[in-house]
Amino acid sequence: MLARLLLAAAVATSLLLPVAGRAQELLVVANPSVEVPAPLSLGQLAAIYLLRITRWPDGSHIVPVNREATSGVRALFTERVLRQSNASLAAYWNEMHFKGRLPPVVQESEQAVLAFVRKVPGAIGYVGAVGDPPVPPAGVKVLARVR
Numbered sequence: 001m002l003a004r005l006l007l008a009a010a011v012a013t014s015l016l017l018p019v020a021g022r023a024q025e026l027l028v029v030a031n032p033s034v035e036v037p038a039p040l041s042l043g044q045l046a047a048i049y050l051l052r053i054t055r056w057p058d059g060s061h062i063v064p065v066n067r068e069a070t071s072g073v074r075a076l077f078t079e080r081v082l083r084q085s086n087a088s089l090a091a092y093w094n095e096m097h098f099k100g101r102l103p104p105v106v107q108e109s110e111q112a113v114l115a116f117v118r119k120v121p122g123a124i125g126y127v128g129a130v131g132d133p134p135v136p137p138a139g140v141k142v143l144a145r146v147r
Helices: 002-022 042-047 072-082 084-098 112-119
Strands: 026-031 063-065 105-107 123-128 141-146
Touching: 002 141, 026 072, 026 112, 042 063, 042 072, 042 141, 063 072, 063 112, 072 084, 072 123, 072 141, 105 112
Parallel strands: 063 105, 063 123
Antiparallel strands: 026 123, 026 141
């Protein structure tokens, strides 16, 4: 019985390793209609996701999309781009809520993020990079790579 339990744990761990490795690099993607010189800097990305920049250079609205708060990809994005902890980011959005500002839209999976970004003009999102070198997802424009 113990051997089966250990085997099951080993299999589960091995299935998770590719996901963790894949998420080490993030791709920031946008709707193909977005016209902005790539790559965007980490500072520009942070300003977009903290709603300090709300329009693209052509004047169209930026529509940022996040992964759910429990996502490992979101944790990497929050740490590497926003340079905040989940707690400090939650406090920021709590403060913004009282100023009438709502946080970015949340999607529950990378597939949902990509579908949203493909469909919504002005949308920007992030996903874990796949492949070595990373292969850009179809139907979106890569604006930055975050390592």
